[in-house]
Amino acid sequence: MNARLEKKLQLLAVVIVLGAISGIVFNLAQGRTLTSAMAVGMTYGLVMGLTLGMIELFILDGPLRTWLHGLSFTVNLFVRSAIYAVVIALIQGFRIGETVAGVPTAGVPLKISDKIFWAGFAYSAVLSIVMNLGLGISNIVGYRTFLNFITGRYHTPVEENRFVLFVDIAGSTGLAERLGGIRIHRLLDRTFRLLTLAVSDYHGEVLNYIGDEVIVTWREQSGAIDCRPLRCFMAMRDELAQASAQFEQEFGVVPRIRGSLHFGPVIVGEIGDVKRAIVFNGDVMNTTARLEELSRSVDGGFLASRAAMERFSSTPPFALRDLGRLPIRGRADGIDVLGIEAPALT
CATH class of the missing domain: 3.30.70.1230 (Nucleotide cyclase, GGDEF domain)
Known part of the structure; x- marks a missing residue:
C-alpha cells in the first residue's frame, strides 16, 4: 500500500470514529437515551462519516483536487460545504440511520418541516463546516504544523x-x-x-x-x-x-x-x-x-x-x-x- 492511500485510509478511520461519537453525543443532548435511539445516532454518525470521508478523500481530494485548488479559500470552502449539505440532507431525509439500525420508522422519509430534521441537519452541517475549515487551514499551513500548533x-x-x-x-x-x-x-x-x-x-x-x-x-x-x-x-x-x-x-x-x-x-x-x-x-x-x-x-x-x-x-x-x-x-x-x-x- 502506498503512503498516500495509507494516509487517506487512516484519516477515513478517524472521521468514521468521530462521526459515531458525534451521533451519540447528539442523541444525548436531545435527551434520547434509549438503546435504540443511541444505536440510530451512532449509525447516522458512522454513515455520514464514511460517506463524507469517502467523498472528501477520494473525490474532492482526488479527481477534483486540481480544480478545487484553483479556487480561492472561501469559494473552495463554500463548494465543499454545499456538497456536504446535500449529502447530509439526503442521508437524514431518507432515514438511512433508522434503516441500517432496523428501527420501525425506517422507509418513511422525514418531511423538511420536521424539527428533528433541521436539528440533525444543523448539527451535522456545523460539524462538517468545522471539519472543512480545519482541513483547509491544515492544507495552507501543513497538516503537521497545524497539529503542532494545536497541541503546543x-x-x-x-x-x-x-x-x-x-x-x-x-x-x-x-x-x-x-x-x-x-x-x-x-x-x-x-x-x-x-x-x-x-x-x-x-x-x-x-x-x-x-x-x-x-x-x-x-x-x-x-x-x-x-x-x-x-x-x-x-x-x-x-x-x-x-x-x-x-x-x-x-x-x-x-x-x-x-x-x-x-x-x-x-x-x-x-x-x-x-x-x-x-x-x-x-x-x-x-x-x-x-x-x-x-x-x-x-x-x-x-x-x-x-x-x-x-x-x-x-x-x-x-x-x-x-x-x-x-x-x-x-x-x-x-x-x-x-x-x-x-x-x-x-
Missing part, C-alpha cells in the same frame, strides 16, 4: 535531531527571464505541487517554500527508515520526468532539480505574534543550504553529508560516490560528503 508541541523551543533536505529548481533565474513573472510563478506552483507528492509518499514534512526552493524535514526515527530522504529526492525527479510532456506543452521547458541532505540537531519552536510560525534554527540548516550551493557544480546535482548517510537504517537504494571532504563556507574544517552515482532509482 513547540510552544517552548526544543532541540530535535532532524534530516533536512533542500531542493532547488535549477536555472530558475534564466527561466524567469524566459517565461516572465506570471508564467514562472505558475511553473513553480505546478512543480512544487508535484514535488510534495513525493514528500507525502516518504512521510516528510514541508518546512517552507523559499523562492525556487523547498525545504523538507524528517525526525530522526522516521527519516532513518529505508533511506526516506534519499528516496524522496529521487521520487521527486521521477514525478517531474513523468510530467515532462505536460511541462513541455504548457511552458516549453521541463524543470530540473538539485538537492542537498544533512542531519543533526536543530532548534524547533514557535516564533512571532501577528503571523506566528514554527521555525527551525541551527547549524544544520545553514550547512544544508551551503551544500545545496555546492551541488550546482557536481555531477548528479545532489550532495549528502556523511553524517546523514550514517544515520540510515538500511543500505541506500542506488549507488553513491564518496567525494571526500569539501570546503564549505562557514566551516573551517569542511564537511565529508557523498554524491549520487545513478540518475534514478533502480
Whole structure:
C-alpha cells in the first residue's frame, strides 16, 4: 500500500470514529437515551462519516483536487460545504440511520418541516463546516504544523535531531527571464505541487517554500527508515520526468532539480505574534543550504553529508560516490560528503 492511500485510509478511520461519537453525543443532548435511539445516532454518525470521508478523500481530494485548488479559500470552502449539505440532507431525509439500525420508522422519509430534521441537519452541517475549515487551514499551513500548533508541541523551543533536505529548481533565474513573472510563478506552483507528492509518499514534512526552493524535514526515527530522504529526492525527479510532456506543452521547458541532505540537531519552536510560525534554527540548516550551493557544480546535482548517510537504517537504494571532504563556507574544517552515482532509482 502506498503512503498516500495509507494516509487517506487512516484519516477515513478517524472521521468514521468521530462521526459515531458525534451521533451519540447528539442523541444525548436531545435527551434520547434509549438503546435504540443511541444505536440510530451512532449509525447516522458512522454513515455520514464514511460517506463524507469517502467523498472528501477520494473525490474532492482526488479527481477534483486540481480544480478545487484553483479556487480561492472561501469559494473552495463554500463548494465543499454545499456538497456536504446535500449529502447530509439526503442521508437524514431518507432515514438511512433508522434503516441500517432496523428501527420501525425506517422507509418513511422525514418531511423538511420536521424539527428533528433541521436539528440533525444543523448539527451535522456545523460539524462538517468545522471539519472543512480545519482541513483547509491544515492544507495552507501543513497538516503537521497545524497539529503542532494545536497541541503546543513547540510552544517552548526544543532541540530535535532532524534530516533536512533542500531542493532547488535549477536555472530558475534564466527561466524567469524566459517565461516572465506570471508564467514562472505558475511553473513553480505546478512543480512544487508535484514535488510534495513525493514528500507525502516518504512521510516528510514541508518546512517552507523559499523562492525556487523547498525545504523538507524528517525526525530522526522516521527519516532513518529505508533511506526516506534519499528516496524522496529521487521520487521527486521521477514525478517531474513523468510530467515532462505536460511541462513541455504548457511552458516549453521541463524543470530540473538539485538537492542537498544533512542531519543533526536543530532548534524547533514557535516564533512571532501577528503571523506566528514554527521555525527551525541551527547549524544544520545553514550547512544544508551551503551544500545545496555546492551541488550546482557536481555531477548528479545532489550532495549528502556523511553524517546523514550514517544515520540510515538500511543500505541506500542506488549507488553513491564518496567525494571526500569539501570546503564549505562557514566551516573551517569542511564537511565529508557523498554524491549520487545513478540518475534514478533502480
